[in-house]
Amino acid sequence: MKKSIIFGVSLLSISLYGSEIMYSSSVKNLFETSDSTTRKGRLLPTSEVKILEKKGNRVKIEMEGYMKSGVSTAIYFVKGKRILVAGLSKSGNFDIKKISSSKDENAVEWEKVVLTAYTKNSNLTKDLDSLYSKAQELFKNNCSICHPAHPVNEFTANQWPSMFKAMVNRTAIQKQDRYLVTQYLQKHAKDMKGE
Structure with a gap:
């Protein structure tokens, strides 16, 4: 019985946050895990994130963007333009999945990626x-x-x-x-x- 209650609460937590789209209202620190204390990146204002789960005062987030091929320290809003979504530390070890790759009008190779990270559950808005x-x-x-x-x-x-x-x-x-x-x-x- 106890396990089914915990499982039910976990499912409720995922369903409450699992598909919620939010936007950063300020520059926010990014962490690799829910309990890391060392900032490994920064999320910029107006960046769209999907809330995957909440753990304590942190949320696990997912964001999409573009990385210039061979450069793993910056995620951009669109390819070919310097509109930064997130800046990442060279020593960071984030979960970054490549979705696709394409070239911009200057024949520069870009990768569409999804980054998973953690941030504090503050300064996020739906508006x-x-x-x-x-x-x-x-x-x-x-x-x-x-x-x-x-x-x-x-x-x-x-x-x-x-x-x-x-x-x-x-x-x-x-x-x-x-x-x-x-x-x-x-x-x-x-x-x-x-x-």
């Missing part, structure tokens, strides 16, 4: 639109002080990080929100309409 709204407000209210704010679709996804970095120190945008704004700008850039 991606609210994250984009916050980033849009921060950008609009801070980046129009010195000049009219650039339209979000004025630059490409690869141009936005350096453009934003060149100006952000003249604004009141807090350090913890800078990645959020950068992700918003990149994912709404002029070359992201079809992505």
